[in-house]
Amino acid sequence: MLRPAGRQARGFFLFVGLSHRSSGVVCASIDPVYALLTMSSSSTPLRDIRSRIDQLDRAIVELLAERQSAVDDIADIKEQKNDNVRDPDRESQLMDRLRGIARDHDVSPDLVEDLFGSIIAHSVDRQNDRRDDARPSRLRKVG
Numbered sequence: 001m002l003r004p005a006g007r008q009a010r011g012f013f014l015f016v017g018l019s020h021r022s023s024g025v026v027c028a029s030i031d032p033v034y035a036l037l038t039m040s041s042s043s044t045p046l047r048d049i050r051s052r053i054d055q056l057d058r059a060i061v062e063l064l065a066e067r068q069s070a071v072d073d074i075a076d077i078k079e080q081k082n083d084n085v086r087d088p089d090r091e092s093q094l095m096d097r098l099r100g101i102a103r104d105h106d107v108s109p110d111l112v113e114d115l116f117g118s119i120i121a122h123s124v125d126r127q128n129d130r131r132d133d134a135r136p137s138r139l140r141k142v143g
């Protein structure tokens with residue numbers, strides 16, 4: 001008997017379970033609910049796909065770190081030239097380009113805009129914090 005009692009009544013055919021009915025005949029039946037219940041995170045397809053997602057998420061975070069390092073380089077240049085941290089023209093060009101790339105890959109352009117809106121907001125904060133840290137302490141912003 002491979003299936004728990006009480007599930008034998010289900011007349012579906014997905015998961016093979018052997019059971020001795022009252023007749024003594026061994027019946028084979030398949031139960032989708034049981035199949036789903038037993039398809040826990042240890043089952044191979046789900047585990048493999050989650051492992052792939054974990055790798056992709058790691059790659060995304062590593063790319064963000066790389067982007068952050070490039071932004072730090074820009075921050076240094078802008079600070080030397082006393083340029084503004086924010087560049088609205090660059091931001092709108094970047095967003096248009098990314099929305100186009102999203103469309104080409106069947107990803108929601110709004111999702112990409114939200115994500116990059118957040119990434120750029122952090123980028124701007126980081127650049128301002130670096131400028132602030134570089135100032136003599138008596139000239140730093142408080143709060």
Ligand SMILES: O=C(O)C(=O)C[C@]1(C(=O)O)C=C[C@@H](O)C=C1
Nearest residue numbers: 074085086087088090091120123
């Ligand atoms: O390209 C710049 O000038 C940056 O400072 C980088 C960056 C970004 O994170 O992409 C951040 C702020 C600007 O408004 C535009 C772009």
